[in-house]
Amino acid sequence: MSTETMKPQVAFFDFTGCEGDQLQVINLEEQLLELVEIVDVASFREATSAHSDDYQIAFVEGSATTDHDAERLEAIREHADTVVALGSCATIGGINAVRNAQDFAQVRERVYGEDADLFDAWPEAKPASAVIEVDYEIPGCPIDKEEFLRVVTALVRGREPKLPTHPVCLECKLNENTCAFLRDDVCLGPVTRGGCDAVCVSEGTRCWGCRGLIDNPNEEAAFDVLEEHGLTPEEVIDMYDLYFGWQRANGGAIDAEESPEVQG
């Protein structure tokens, strides 16, 4: 063991996803060298061959989609004192959950044809919290580098990292963005958890909902606004399902069956 064993050991693990959140950690560039001054990296498969099961903080990226994913998550939970879910796929199922609403036999057939039976996966992609207890979450697709640093620093100093509770709209106002609804576009900013500095709207598009629903979204109002801007209920649900699919299906948001005029 090194003489610097007082530094907490952190480990990164990836499941079903694009590894863009771990790339954001590498994208800290020079700040990554500062980060390894305050933590030791016990495992980070994407970036290093060194591996140890002696770690206190585990970051998990990606959705759980197979029994093997679940077994690995459970082993990580055994080893780690603190488990942090990283990114949309690990916190809310992410883009992976789009297929949850599709017929699974058809999903497999579309991708693997007649060999579909060779590949085992759950009919639903799930966030890490659906399989193990997760202590903290850093949402986003991808995660925000500064938010990641704030969470790590808080954990190292023994403080509780806090998840923003305001919607993206607030950050649009701070950035003086032109509201998407005022330029004939639609937007999920009113119901999506802030903390991203409204980056997508600032870059000229709209909020897609990647950080998930805020804790108490006024969904009926949001639904009405989207309909007033010309979306059919089906289109609103489709827009919600890009990132909110898992939350919606698990009691976190508008339920398709309760929504007006939407057929089951």
Next chain:
Amino acid sequence: MTEISIQDEYVTRVEGHGNIVVNVADGTVEDCEWQVVESPRFFESMFVGKDYEAVPHMTSRICGICSASHVNASLKAVEDAIGVSISRQDELLRKLSLNAEIIQSHVLHVGYLALPDLLDSKSVIPLANTHEAEVRTVIRLHRLGNEMLEAVAGRSVHSQRLVPGGFSKIPSEDELRELRESLAGAFEDLEALVDLLAELADRLPAFERETEFISLTHPDEYALYDGTLYSSDVGELSNADYESVVNEYVTEQSTAKFARHERESYFVGALARLNNSYEQLSPKAKAVAETFGLEPVCHNPFMNNVAQVVETAHLFETSIELIDELLEAGLEPQSDYNRPEIDPEDGRGIGLVEAPRGLLIHDYTFEDGTCRAANSVIPTNQNHGNIQADMEAMVPTILDRPEAEIEHTLEMLVRAYDPCISCSTHYLEVEFVDGEA
């Protein structure tokens, strides 16, 4: 007699999950497998039912490292399908976004993932203490790729500005001038990286195996953003007929599809492009290739690392040219929230680009602005078969070495391809199985 059992689960310093399994009993290779074990992603199904704005957004999420390549190929396919064309300015900016991503990805691979092998280190992190100047050079080059992406595409991972019909927002001319200055100033760092690698290049194994190289080709430029399918075995091929070129097939050792064309396997990526389009490299890129004695046709897969550095020089030079063309024409102003008006036609569209790891194809069918069918051919899928064939050829030539060295050499082989396994399922573990039956 030689008994070897290697079960390398989850090969490190690659994107995604793959295993190497080698089983040797009485000096005979009984198993030698490159297994791809990433969980399936099912993107081609998830696109179905989504509109033409959502599909490129989703496509980006296939891969964090090459998200801009996916978006570029996806937009080309969407625009081809729904009948939308883009301006010369938008095309130049998209080319710049692709260049930026390939710089970022190549520097990440060569500097962070491959270099530790040549310096006997498990990762770049301890190198920050033993080789601080070199690590800081690599970081500056990597940061430059990301800053280019941010300036052009709005973000380095999962860009926002590239939308059907053009750009939601464009950089200012001042930002482009700043970028040009950074690129011009970065050749010094690139030369330092070339010098470092040139000292270490003799540590790359001298393994060769003849194979077929497939890439895009273009009459006027080193093909990356645009071009026609090209095979080193048979010449030009039809883009519309890409399925008969890639011949994807499913194998039990992999959740990623494999591909074959004229031979049992083929190679895509920096080395394939360099072999097929060498004459069109920029002057500085050719000078870098000469430093390493790299010339076509090179059949050593380990030289893919070097080809990536050669391409990085090419990308610096051509990015400067792209910026000059944009500035000379003057940027056509547009809204900061540009949402091009589109009246979608029905149809099928195919988009091909060279991603950092090689040929990338997206193929969509749209009706009423909604995706009805999708097929995506990922670079790493096309390389899996070639990795397998290289392993089969290489293992018998290194059986006299200690097991740990065999394992390390095979890991280096896999890493040389810079596999992006999340994309290709869409993974890497080395697994040496016990030889005793």
